[in-house]
Amino acid sequence: MTFLPLVPVMVFSTVVTGWFNLSEFLPVPLAVLAGAAWGAGIGLLGLRLRAVSWLEEVVVSLGAVGSAFAGCGGLMAILLLNGAMDSASLTGETLESTFLPSIPYYIAVNSILELVVIPLLIVLCRRRVPVLAAAALYFLMRVWTYLAFVPARMGWAESDHSAQVLTPAERHQAAQDLMLDDPRWIMLLVMFGLLLVPVRAGSHHGSAGLPAGKPAPA
Numbered sequence: 001m002t003f004l005p006l007v008p009v010m011v012f013s014t015v016v017t018g019w020f021n022l023s024e025f026l027p028v029p030l031a032v033l034a035g036a037a038w039g040a041g042i043g044l045l046g047l048r049l050r051a052v053s054w055l056e057e058v059v060v061s062l063g064a065v066g067s068a069f070a071g072c073g074g075l076m077a078i079l080l081l082n083g084a085m086d087s088a089s090l091t092g093e094t095l096e097s098t099f100l101p102s103i104p105y106y107i108a109v110n111s112i113l114e115l116v117v118i119p120l121l122i123v124l125c126r127r128r129v130p131v132l133a134a135a136a137l138y139f140l141m142r143v144w145t146y147l148a149f150v151p152a153r154m155g156w157a158e159s160d161h162s163a164q165v166l167t168p169a170e171r172h173q174a175a176q177d178l179m180l181d182d183p184r185w186i187m188l189l190v191m192f193g194l195l196l197v198p199v200r201a202g203s204h205h206g207s208a209g210l211p212a213g214k215p216a217p218a
């Protein structure tokens with residue numbers, strides 16, 4: 001058993017899980033250590049489960065579903081917020097109530113991807129270039145998210161918002177703080193497309209292995 005695949009998994013978990021997430025609750029050195037430990041643990045689990053023939057396709061499919069949920073959810077949130085900005089009677093409270101419900105959605109989807117799916121993809125699919133490209137794209141996107149989007153958006157959400165109609169200047173500032181030109185949904189849908197390649201390849205491979213004259217199961 002080679003332990004080389006543990007290296008990128010530990011890097012991913014150290015940065016994303018440890019530095020960016022756990023450091024909110026723990027001292028940075030301890031958070032980074034905990035992130036690395038999680039990466040090592042989930043990576044070792046993946047190595048042990050490599051013999052399970054169906055697991056790789058399941059994890060790839062989960063990655064595709066998760067990236068689609070995150071990408072489409074991000075696009076929908078941007079459309080809703082931009083639509084709200086067009087309202088002449090928009091208040092800060094209304095804009096806040098439009099934005100806040102999206103936060104638990106993103107936390108749920110990205111937590112599953114960050115903690116389980118992406119680390120397992122790296123370990124189980126280390127010879128599949130589209131999958132590794134999708135994992136690398138997700139890593140870059142999450143780093144960008146935590147460095148740029150989280151501080152700006154959470155800073156706006158935590159500030160006070162009145163029931164008064166927003167002035168043009170306040171609308172402009174809110175649009176900047178909420179980053180309504182957010183392109184990350186495109187990156188997530190590219191990731192979805194990359195993960196569809198092995199999913200479709202696995203489907204065709206399974207169908208090709210059927211005896212002649214027997215249709216593929218529905």
